[in-house]
Amino acid sequence: MGCCQPIDKVTAIVEQYKGEKGALIPVLHAVQKELGYLPKDALETIAAGLNIPASEVYGTTTFYTLFSTKEKAENIIRVCESGPCHVSGYQKVLEAIKEELNIEVGEATEDKKFYLEMTACLGVCAEAPAIMINDKTYVNLTPEKVKALLASF
Amino acid sequence: MNYIETDGVKIVLRNFGKIDPLKVEEYVARGGYESLKKALTAMTPEAVIEEVKASGLRGRGGAGFPTGLKWSFTKKDADQKYIVCNADEGEPGTAKDRLIMTGDPHGLIEGMAIAGYAIGATKGFIYCRGEYTTSINTLNHAINQARENGFLGENLFGTDFTFNLEVRSGAGAYVCGEETALIESIEGHRGMPRFKPPFPGGAGLWGKPTVVNNVETLANVPVILDKGADWYKSIGTEKSAGTKIFILCGNLRNTGALELPFGMTVREVMETYGGGLLTGRDLQMVHLGGAASGIMPPALIDTPLTYEDLQAVGQGLGSGVILAIDDQKDFMSYICSNTHFFEHESCGKCTPCREGTARINEILHRIAAGDGTLEDLDNLKDLGEMMQISALCGLGQAAPTPVLTSLEHFMDKYVEAVSGKKNEVNEEAVATEAIHKSYYEAAPIKLD
Amino acid sequence: MINLTIDGKQVQAESGMTILQAAKANGIEIPTFCYDPALSKAGACRICVVEVEGARLLAAACVAPIYEGMVVHTNSEKVQKSRRINLELLWANHNQDCLTCEKAGECKLQELCYKYGVTESRFEGKKRNLPIFDDNPFYIRDYNKCINCGKCIRACQEIQINETYDFVDRGFNTHPDTAYRVDLMAKESPCVFCGNCVAVCPTGALTSKINRGTFRTWEVEKKVKTTCTYCGCGCGLELNVIGNKVVRVTPDLSGTTPNEHGALCTKGRFGFDFINREDRLTNPLIKENGKFRKASWEEALDLIASKLKGIADVNGGNSLMFLSSARTTNEENYLMQKLSRAVFKTNNVDHCARL
Numbered sequence: 001m002g003c004c005q006p007i008d009k010v011t012a013i014v015e016q017y018k019g020e021k022g023a024l025i026p027v028l029h030a031v032q033k034e035l036g037y038l039p040k041d042a043l044e045t046i047a048a049g050l051n052i053p054a055s056e057v058y059g060t061t062t063f064y065t066l067f068s069t070k071e072k073a074e075n076i077i078r079v080c081e082s083g084p085c086h087v088s089g090y091q092k093v094l095e096a097i098k099e100e101l102n103i104e105v106g107e108a109t110e111d112k113k114f115y116l117e118m119t120a121c122l123g124v125c126a127e128a129p130a131i132m133i134n135d136k137t138y139v140n141l142t143p144e145k146v147k148a149l150l151a152s153f
Numbered sequence: 154m155n156y157i158e159t160d161g162v163k164i165v166l167r168n169f170g171k172i173d174p175l176k177v178e179e180y181v182a183r184g185g186y187e188s189l190k191k192a193l194t195a196m197t198p199e200a201v202i203e204e205v206k207a208s209g210l211r212g213r214g215g216a217g218f219p220t221g222l223k224w225s226f227t228k229k230d231a232d233q234k235y236i237v238c239n240a241d242e243g244e245p246g247t248a249k250d251r252l253i254m255t256g257d258p259h260g261l262i263e264g265m266a267i268a269g270y271a272i273g274a275t276k277g278f279i280y281c282r283g284e285y286t287t288s289i290n291t292l293n294h295a296i297n298q299a300r301e302n303g304f305l306g307e308n309l310f311g312t313d314f315t316f317n318l319e320v321r322s323g324a325g326a327y328v329c330g331e332e333t334a335l336i337e338s339i340e341g342h343r344g345m346p347r348f349k350p351p352f353p354g355g356a357g358l359w360g361k362p363t364v365v366n367n368v369e370t371l372a373n374v375p376v377i378l379d380k381g382a383d384w385y386k387s388i389g390t391e392k393s394a395g396t397k398i399f400i401l402c403g404n405l406r407n408t409g410a411l412e413l414p415f416g417m418t419v420r421e422v423m424e425t426y427g428g429g430l431l432t433g434r435d436l437q438m439v440h441l442g443g444a445a446s447g448i449m450p451p452a453l454i455d456t457p458l459t460y461e462d463l464q465a466v467g468q469g470l471g472s473g474v475i476l477a478i479d480d481q482k483d484f485m486s487y488i489c490s491n492t493h494f495f496e497h498e499s500c501g502k503c504t505p506c507r508e509g510t511a512r513i514n515e516i517l518h519r520i521a522a523g524d525g526t527l528e529d530l531d532n533l534k535d536l537g538e539m540m541q542i543s544a545l546c547g548l549g550q551a552a553p554t555p556v557l558t559s560l561e562h563f564m565d566k567y568v569e570a571v572s573g574k575k576n577e578v579n580e581e582a583v584a585t586e587a588i589h590k591s592y593y594e595a596a597p598i599k600l601d
Numbered sequence: 602m603i604n605l606t607i608d609g610k611q612v613q614a615e616s617g618m619t620i621l622q623a624a625k626a627n628g629i630e631i632p633t634f635c636y637d638p639a640l641s642k643a644g645a646c647r648i649c650v651v652e653v654e655g656a657r658l659l660a661a662a663c664v665a666p667i668y669e670g671m672v673v674h675t676n677s678e679k680v681q682k683s684r685r686i687n688l689e690l691l692w693a694n695h696n697q698d699c700l701t702c703e704k705a706g707e708c709k710l711q712e713l714c715y716k717y718g719v720t721e722s723r724f725e726g727k728k729r730n731l732p733i734f735d736d737n738p739f740y741i742r743d744y745n746k747c748i749n750c751g752k753c754i755r756a757c758q759e760i761q762i763n764e765t766y767d768f769v770d771r772g773f774n775t776h777p778d779t780a781y782r783v784d785l786m787a788k789e790s791p792c793v794f795c796g797n798c799v800a801v802c803p804t805g806a807l808t809s810k811i812n813r814g815t816f817r818t819w820e821v822e823k824k825v826k827t828t829c830t831y832c833g834c835g836c837g838l839e840l841n842v843i844g845n846k847v848v849r850v851t852p853d854l855s856g857t858t859p860n861e862h863g864a865l866c867t868k869g870r871f872g873f874d875f876i877n878r879e880d881r882l883t884n885p886l887i888k889e890n891g892k893f894r895k896a897s898w899e900e901a902l903d904l905i906a907s908k909l910k911g912i913a914d915v916n917g918g919n920s921l922m923f924l925s926s927a928r929t930t931n932e933e934n935y936l937m938q939k940l941s942r943a944v945f946k947t948n949n950v951d952h953c954a955r956l
C-alpha cells in the first residue's frame with residue numbers, strides 16, 4: 001500500500017470494504033489486526049468512511065470481547081474458564097501464568113509483552129484446560145507446560 | 154481436538170481423517186458434490202425439502218427443530234433470500250462444528266448449496282466464531298476451491314441456479330449463536346437478539362427471508378440426498394433420526410468427540426468410549442448438553458441420548474456435550490462457574506436476563522462463600538422461573554436451567570451450603586471466586 | 602377484524618395490531634417501559650408481559666401480534682409475579698434517592714413499584730455505579746437510575762435524527778452513552794440539546810437542569826397550551842405554571858400541533874427562563890435627555906405613531922424600515938408586515954428568525 005501512517009492503513013482498509021453490506025465487523029477485525037487495537041481516531045475514520053454513526057461504531061465495538069479500544073500488549077493470553085476447563089483445573093494454569101508473568105487478570109506485563117484475560121469456551125473441551133495466545137489455541141495444559149510455553153515467546 | 158473412532162455408521166464425519174480437507178479433489182473422489190448435482194439436475198426445490206422432511210433430520214444447534222419443516226416455512230415470494238450457517242459454536246463444552254469445518258469443509262459447503270437451492274437463496278453466509286481462526290481459513294480456502302471447480306458461483310451444473318458463499322467472523326459473544334443476534338451481527342450491529350415474530354424465515358438478514366441452520370445440521374444434508382430419507386430414518390430412533398456428534402469431556406479417562414447414532418444411554422457412552430471415571434472416583438453429576446442445559450444426577454444416566462427420552466426426564470440434548478464431573482470437584486464452585494458465564498454473556502438488552510443473570514451469579518457466589526440463607530434458595534427459584542418465561546431470547550430463558558435442575562436434584566448440597574457450616578470453606582470455591590472477582594474489576598466499565 | 606378474549610372479555614381488534622394495542626383499544630391498560638408509539642419497538646423491558654393460553658412463554662404485549670381466537674390474560678398471577686420480580690430487579694440496580702429525585706411523581710418505575718407493591722428488592726447487590734454526568738447547561742445524565750429502556754437512543758436516532766447515543770458495553774454493564782463516552786459538549790458529540798431524549802426517559806436518569814431543585818412535579822398548577830414563539834414551525838407547548846411562574850416547558854402531545862410526537866428544539870424546551878428574568882422589560886421605556894423613563898402603553902404607542910407618521914409624511918414610506926421578532930407570534934408578525942406594506946406602503950420589512 002506504500003503508506004506509513006497507521007491512520008492511512010485504516011483508510012485503505014475502509015476503502016477495501018466500502019459498499020459491502022454489513023462491513024463494520026469485518027473492518028473492525030481487519031483494523032485491529034493491523035493496529036493491535038482500535039484507537040479512537042481509527043474508529044472515527046471507520047465511522048466516517050462507512051457512513052455509520054460514531055455512536056453505533058463505538059457501541060458495537062464495546063459489545064464484543066475480541067475487540068479492544070485499549071492498547072493491550074504484544075501477545076494476548078486468554079484463559080478459558082468455562083465448565084470443562086473448570087473441572088479440568090484451569091485454576092492452576094491461571095495461577096502459574098500469573099506467577100510467571102507477575103500480573104493479574106486484566107493487566108499487561110511491564111514490558112508490554114503479555115496481556116492476561118479470561119475467555120469463555122474455546123471449543124477444545126476434550127483437551128482441557130486450554131488457553132489461547134493471539135490466534136493460536138494451546139491444550140492439555142499443566143502449570144509446568146504453560147510456563148514452558150510462555151518462555152517460548 | 155481429540156477424535157474418538159467408532160465402528161458404527163458415520164454421516165457428518167464420514168470423511169474426517171480420510172481426506173485432506175484442503176483438497177477438493179479428495180472430497181470429490183469420495184462422492185462429493187454428487188448430491189448437489191442430483192438436487193440441481195434431478196429434483197425440484199420442493200422435492201429436496203420433502204426428502205429432508207421425510208428423513209426426520211432435526212436441528213443440531215440445540216433446539217432440535219425439524220429442519221425440513223423450517224425450510225418449508227421460508228417465505229415464498231421475495232427478491233432475495235439467504236441461508237446462514239450458524240458456526241458460532243459458543244456453547245461451553247461444544248467442540249463438534251469445528252471438526253466438520255476443519256476436517257471436511259466441503260461437506261458443509263455442499264449442504265449449504267443444497268439448502269440454498271431448496272429455499273431459493275442465492276447467497277449464503279457462514280458465521281464462524283472469531284476464535285476459530287483455523288476453521289475460518291480452511292473454509293475460505295475450500296470456498297475458493299469450490300468456486301474454481303464450479304461447485305459455487307453462477308449456473309451450477311449448467312442449471313440457472315447461482316449460489317455464493319461468504320464467511321463472516323464473530324468477535325467474542327456467545328449470544329451471537331442465537332439466530333437473530335447472529336443476524337444482527339452479520340449486519341454489523343451489536344449482537345442483541347430481536348423479538349420474534351417475525352421469525353427469520355419471514356424477515357431475517359436485511360429484512361429478507363433467511364434460514365439459519367447449524368453446521369452439523371447442514372453437513373447431514375448431502376448424505377440424506379445421496380442415500381435417501383428412508384436409509385437416514387433407519388438410523389437412530391423413531392423421533393431422533395440419524396447420528397449426533399457427542400463431546401465427551403471432564404473427568405473421564407478418554408475425552409474427545411465422536412459420532413454415534415441416537416439411542417445409547419449416557420452411561421454406555423461414558424463407559425464404552427470415555428473409559429469411565431478415574432479409579433476410586435465416583436460420578437457426582439453430568440452436565441449434559443452444554444452450559445445452558447440441565448444438570449443430570451447419576452440416577453438418570455441410564456437415559457438414552459435422544460430428544461424424546463431426555464425431554465421426558467426434564468433434561469435436554471443441547472449441542473451434545475457430555476461433561477462428566479466426579480466427586481472430587483466442588484459442587485458450588487462448578488455451579489458458580491456456570492452462573493458467571495451467563496452473567497458475562499448476557500447481551501444486556503432485556504431486564505430479566507441482564508439483571509437476573511447477575512443476581513443469580515451473586516447469590517450463588519454468596520452461597521458458595523458460606524453466606525447464603527434458605528431464603529436465597531427460594532429467591533433463586535422465583536427468579537429462575539421468571540427468567541425462563543419472561544426473558545427475550547433463549548439465552549435468558551435457558552440461563553437458569555443448570556441452577557434450577559441442580560436445585561431439583563441436589564437440594565441437599567444447597568441446604569448444606571446455606572446451613573451455616575462456614576468453617577469448612579472450600580479452597581476451590583474461594584479460588585474461583587477470587588478469579589471471578591478480579592475479572593469484574595478488570596471489566597471495562599468506564600473510560601478507556 | 603380479529604376476535605379474541607382479553608381478561609375474559611370477548612373483544613374485536615384490527616388485524617395487525619399487537620396485544621398492547623388491542624387491549625388499549627378495548628380499555629385495558631398494560632404497563633410499559635420501553636414502548637413509545639412514536640418510536641420503533643424494542644420488546645426489551647419485559648414489563649408488558651402477558652399470558653397467552655397455550656404458550657409456554659409469556660408474551661411481550663408491545664410486540665406480540667394478535668390472532669383469531671387468542672385468549673390473553675393481562676393480569677394473571679403468573680403475570681403479576683413476573684412484573685414484580687422485574688421491578689425488584691430494576692430497583693436493586695437503582696440509585697434509590699426518590700426523596701430528592703427530580704422525576705419523583707412522574708417516574709414510571711416509582712409508579713409501577715407503587716402499583717405492584719414493590720417496597721424493597723430481594724436481589725440487592727452490586728450496582729451500576731457510574732459517575733453522574735453534568736457536562737452541559739441543559740440536562741444531567743445519571744445512568745445509575747437508567748433502566749436501559751433505550752428510548753433516549755431511539756428518540757435521538759428517530760425523532761431528532763442525530764444519533765448521539767448507542768448502548769455501550771454488554772450484559773450488566775450495558776448502558777446508553779455517547780461515542781467514545783465523550784462529554785456532550787465535546788466536539789465529537791453531535792448533541793444539539795433538543796432534550797427529546799430527556800422527554801422520553803421514564804426515570805430520573807435524564808433530567809432537565811432548568812429550575813432544578815426548585816419545584817416538585819406535582820406542584821405544577823396548570824399547563825397552559827401555547828405555540829412556541831422562537832420560529833415559524835409553530836410547535837405546540839405546554840407552559841407548566843406554578844403561581845405566576847413558568848417552571849418548565851413540556852410538549853403538547855395532543856397530536857394537533859405541527860411538532861409530531863412532541864418533538865421540540867433546545868430553544869422551545871429549555872429557553873424560557875427569560876420570562877421571569879429580573880432584567881426583562883415589562884414596561885415601555887421612553888428616552889428623554891439621554892435617559893429612559895417608564896411610560897404607559899398608550900403614551901408609548903402614541904409617540905411611535907406620531908413619529909412614524911411624521912417621517913413618512915416628509916420622506917415617504919421607503920424611508921422607514923420594519924424589523925419584527927421571532928419571539929412574537931406569527932399573527933403579530935403578520936400584522937407587522939401589514940403595517941409596513943398596507944399602511945406605510947413600503948417593502949422594507951424583515952424578521953430576525955435567522956437564529
Ligand SMILES: Cc1cc2nc3c(=O)[nH]c(=O)nc-3n(C[C@H](O)[C@H](O)[C@H](O)COP(=O)(O)O)c2cc1C
Pocket residue numbers: 211212213214215216217218220239240241242243244327328329330331332333365366367368370371546547548
Ligand atoms: C444463547 C444461544 C446460543 C446459541 N448458540 C448456538 C451455536 O453456537 N450454534 C448453533 O448452531 N446454534 C446455536 N443456538 C441455536 C440457534 O438460535 C438456532 O436455533 C440454530 O442455529 C438453528 O439451527 P438448527 O435448526 O440447525 O439447529 C443458540 C441459541 C441461543 C439462545
Ligand code: SF4
Pocket residue numbers: 328345346498499500501502503504506507544545546547548549550
Ligand atoms: S435474554 Fe439475555 S441475551 Fe437474550 S435478549 Fe435478553 S439480555 Fe439479551
Ligand code: SF4
Pocket residue numbers: 756757761763764765766791792793794795796797798799
Ligand atoms: S438532546 Fe437531542 S440531540 Fe442531544 S442527545 Fe438528546 S435527543 Fe439527541
Ligand code: SF4
Pocket residue numbers: 746747748749750751752753754777798801802803804806807
Ligand atoms: S437514560 Fe432513560 S430513556 Fe435512556 S435508556 Fe435509560 S431509562 Fe431509558
